[in-house]
Amino acid sequence: MKVISFFSYKGGAGRSTLAYNIIPILAQKYYRPTKESPMIVIDTDVDSCGMSYLLEAENKIEKDNCVQHLLGEPFYVQPAASIKEHPFLSKLIPVGNAYGYPDNEAILLLPAFDNKAISAGEKSNYNGSEFAKDNMEKFLKTCRRFFKVPAVIIDSAVGNNATANVSNEVSDVIVCCMRPTTQFVNGTKRFLLALEKDNADGIEAEMKNMSETDIVLVPNVIPPEEISINGVQYPETAKSKIQSSFITPDFMEGSRHKYHLDLLDWDCFGIPAVERFMWKEDILFCQDPDTLTKNDQLALSRYKRLADIIYNIELRDE
Numbered sequence: 001m002k003v004i005s006f007f008s009y010k011g012g013a014g015r016s017t018l019a020y021n022i023i024p025i026l027a028q029k030y031y032r033p034t035k036e037s038p039m040i041v042i043d044t045d046v047d048s049c050g051m052s053y054l055l056e057a058e059n060k061i062e063k064d065n066c067v068q069h070l071l072g073e074p075f076y077v078q079p080a081a082s083i084k085e086h087p088f089l090s091k092l093i094p095v096g097n098a099y100g101y102p103d104n105e106a107i108l109l110l111p112a113f114d115n116k117a118i119s120a121g122e123k124s125n126y127n128g129s130e131f132a133k134d135n136m137e138k139f140l141k142t143c144r145r146f147f148k149v150p151a152v153i154i155d156s157a158v159g160n161n162a163t164a165n166v167s168n169e170v171s172d173v174i175v176c177c178m179r180p181t182t183q184f185v186n187g188t189k190r191f192l193l194a195l196e197k198d199n200a201d202g203i204e205a206e207m208k209n210m211s212e213t214d215i216v217l218v219p220n221v222i223p224p225e226e227i228s229i230n231g232v233q234y235p236e237t238a239k240s241k242i243q244s245s246f247i248t249p250d251f252m253e254g255s256r257h258k259y260h261l262d263l264l265d266w267d268c269f270g271i272p273a274v275e276r277f278m279w280k281e282d283i284l285f286c287q288d289p290d291t292l293t294k295n296d297q298l299a300l301s302r303y304k305r306l307a308d309i310i311y312n313i314e315l316r317d318e
Contacts, residue, residue: 001144004310005171007156007164009188013177014220016050017281018271018303019155022175024099024285025307027107031150033096035105038083040143041095042110042154043067044163049112051155054281055095057111065091066113071163075135079146083108089142100286118163133166140170159191173313174213175306177220180238180270188217189245195257214313216260217246218306219270224295239269262309263302271302 006019023041033039043051044067052058063069070088080086083105092108101107143149156167168174176192178184192215219242227234243264245251251259263270272295276282284292284300292300 001140001149001151002173002310002313002315003140003152003154003171004173004175005154005156005167006175006177007168008158008177009184009191011048011158013179013184014271014277015158015177016045016054016155017277018175018177018218018220018306019153020051020054020281021283021285021303022307022310023107023153024101024283025304026151026153026311027096027099027101028285029304029307030311033101033103033106033150035103036082037148037150038096038106038108040092040108040110040149040152042152042167043112044154044167045157046112046118046163047115047157047161049114052109052111052114055093055098055109055111057093057095057109058114060093061111061113062091063113064088065093065111066116067110067163068113068116068118070110070139071135071166072118073135075138077138077142077145083147086142086146088139089147099283133169136166136170168213172214172315173310174215175218175310176215177218178242179221180219180223180235180242182241185238185242185245189251192257193251212256212258212316214258214260216263216306216309216313218263221273222270224272224298239266242270260309260313263306268302268305271306272299274299 006015008015023039027033027039031039041051043049045051046068052061075088078086084090092110094104094107095109096102096104096107099107140152143152154167154171157164176188178188222238223235226236243266246259246264247261262268274284274296276296284296285303
């Protein structure tokens with residue numbers, strides 16, 4: 001079972017939309033989930049639950065079937081003959097049809113309850129001092145051991161938010177999204193370099209000590225055409241800045257994490273902005289190809305490339 005976290009240093013990177021579009025490709029091309037062994041999507045962004053909204057799950061969320069319940073109440077590893085017989089997994093929301101997958105129960109969503117505190121008396125963006133990732137680990141262990149879940153996709157929160165830390169800590173692969181802007185590039189690099197340091201300011205201790213992880217860097221929402229901003233041409237200069245920021249000895253050498261820079265290559269750089277996403281985040285993979293613009297098709301080709309990278313990352317020994 002591969003656990004994949006979609007993460008960004010700050011909000012607005014198009015992280016949820018990216019995950020939303022990658023999931024049907026991973027399901028249909030690679031993992032082939034079934035209702036007996038489903039893929040599971042987890043929304044851990046408890047302050048801005050983008051995936052839960054994209055999948056129109058807000059009217060199906062209950063107090064005992066959301067990520068806050070999983071993280072805030074004791075969770076026990078317990079066998080069950082099927083997903084439907086498990087006391088918690090049976091309450092997850094089937095969303096396969098939303099992804100164009102014929103078996104609705106082959107993809108299940110563990111949603112986030114918008115702005116609902118993890119535990120009584122705590123703000124949703126709590127400091128994590130009383131938070132234990134033990135519940136998430138037990139949940140994943142249950143998925144792996146008893147139901148042979150092929151993959152778990154986590155739509156993470158951002159930065160050093162407590163649920164983002166946990167999402168990244170339990171993941172085999174972190175898909176790190178950024179826009180091609182100075183604050184995203186500089187902030188993302190600082191954040192990732194901080195993971196290598198024992199005294200990193202602003203990084204939770206648990207995340208500083210997380211095990212070796214594969215991190216895929218993904219420039220996202222790249223302008224498809226040249227734009228002049230204060231006399232500077234984007235996105236060409238943005239490409240150069242991102243490449244010079246991350247393809248460097250200080251970033252790559254001595255890292256305990258493995259970075260995948262395939263989407264920083266000049267000929268296959270990042271994922272272009274899709275105009276229709278300004279109004280509706282369609283799943284391009286599920287659309288009639290005749291309705292896709294040239295730029296839509298380019299974005300879809302990059303989604304497929306990213307899915308290839310994710311799938312082909314070998315799991316480390318557990």
